[in-house]
Amino acid sequence: MSKPSSKSKEFFIDIDDETQNVNQQSGYVWEEEYKRSWDVLQEDEDGSLKRSIDHLQNRLKRKRLLRDTSTIRRGIIRNMFLIIDLSEAMMEKDLRPSRLDLTLSYAEQFILEFFDQNPISQLGIIVSKGGVAERLTGLSGNPMDNIIALKNKKNIDVDGEPSLQNSLELARSSLIHTPTHGSREILLIMGSLTSCDPGDIYESIEDLVKDNVRVSIVGLSAEVQICKYICKRTKGTYGVVLNEAHFKDLLFEIIPPPPVSVAQSNSKLVMMGFPSSVNQSSPYLCACHNKPVTSGYTCARCNSNICDIPTECPICELTLVSSPHLARSYHHLFPVENYTEVPWNSATTTHCFACQISFPSLSERTLPKNLETSSGRYNCQKCNQHFCIDCDVFVHEAIHNCPGCLATSQNNLKSLMGQVNGNFENYENYEKMNLS
Incomplete structure (x- = not known):
């Protein structure tokens, strides 16, 4: 890891001082009162523990539901790069079956859920090993392209140490070309405690801040100060995995879109097109992959043939979506209140x-x-x-x-329509009486 500058050391001193002040005020974990967790289970009148076990299971389910449901501006068009550490540290077996196998399994689930909840967003994959960073897939709106790249065994061989700086720079160089109306995000899964960087990583961090790139990191080993500093400067989230279930929770917390940044809030209207579906008996070439296909979509502006949506037309660069995609993205702006x-x-x-x-x-x-x-x-x-x-x-x-709420709104609509129809009938009867 590169040597920090004098200006960077000042930030470290501030963060350490804040951490020490918090520890002095709240005390350490081993100084807390000893708790007997088995006393939580209590028998009922019949000597059964079923009610206590059901209560604990319901608490666990609701713990993942309780989130901030306040109405804030969120960016529903997201551009994200998933960076996976493929160093030798990923072969550790503290997470079963191993860090690498569990990471790849959760990464596939994350990609599917990410596109299900953010259908008009794009995601790419970068891996880091041997001190270099490699881009497996570019920004794409098709989840299967990313999953197929992860299942290729040639892409998941571990070697040496990761390069935190090279990975962030590679992702940033691809994200700076995205439009300002979409968010720029990086999600890093890091299992190593060291990094092999060619230069000053603090300069790369300032470039990320200047380009409005949000970095979130999930650590598999222990808390690393540089990772914490990156997330703090870029307004991302940083968490260290405790177990397998906590690993999945930290990943899936990134799926809801974050609040909009200053650059996004200044963006204007976005032009989108709704393509029409095409099914032909004879194959034709698509404009996105230049391969023969028999089904796809036609661009609403230039009539180019596209394989799948949502995507950006490679000919006229028009954003192509469908109405269900917009509907699924819209619910993030008005979430359901917590019960x-x-x-x-x-x-x-x-x-x-x-x-x-x-x-x-x-x-x-x-x-x-x-x-x-x-x-x-x-x-x-x-x-x-x-x-x-x-x-x-x-x-x-x-x-x-x-x-x-939906049933109540429908009943109110039916009642309103009944009142309108009743008033209309009364008006017709009144006109008939006047004419007679």
Whole structure:
């Protein structure tokens, strides 16, 4: 790793001082009070632990749901590079089956989920090993191009040490050509504690800040000060993996789009085209890959043949999307509010509003002493309907629309249409009376 400049050392001193102040105020982990975690499990009147286990499982499910749902400006057009460390440190087996195998497995899941939640975005892959960085795929809107590149065994051979500076510079050189209305992001999965850099990495960090590139890092070994500094300067996120489940949680926290930057907020309207689908019996050449295909799309501006959407037309550079893509990206701007837990003293419903599965009921013999505990029901603050934990997860992670609110809006619309029709009939009768 390159030697930091005197100006960079001042930043390190500030960060260390802040860390020491926090530790002095809050104390260390080993100084905390000893907790007996097995006391959380309590038997009911029949000697069963099922209720306690279900309660713990529901807590774990909702922990991943509770996020910031405030209405803020987010960039739904994202340009991201996924950088994967392929150094010898990735062969460690502290994460089963190994760091490399688990990283590749989670990377495929991340790519599929990223394009499902951000269909009009683009993603590319860069690997770093032997002190160099290599670009496997460029920015593309097709998830299968990235997954096929990861499954190629020639691309995942480990060697030497990674180069943090070369990886960031390669990603930055590709992102600076993207339009300003889209976000520029880098997600780095790093398992090594060292880096082989050819120059001053702090100059590269300042270039990232100047070009509005957001860097988020997931560490597999331990916290590295330079990684923490990069994420702090570029307003990204930095987390160190605790176990396999925590690794997946840190990756999937990057999927929701971040707030817009200053450069994005100054952007104007974006021109997009809605291509028409084409199916022909005889093959024709596509403009994107120059390969014979029989089905695809036609550009709305220049009538060029495109294999798949969303993408940018290679001829006229028009952004080509479809209406379902825009609809799936739109829900990030208006997220569903977090459901609140319903205590037993307010548990008046018997069935889930969405799936109609009956809620657990307690008789007076098995009624808990503390009526403020959760009853397995979760309430929407807008429509006041109760849902089970599975529907709560499905609403916030899949459909992104509350069934109770949709039903209420439809009923209100039907009532309004009925009033309009009734007023129209009364008006017709009034006209007939006047004519007679």
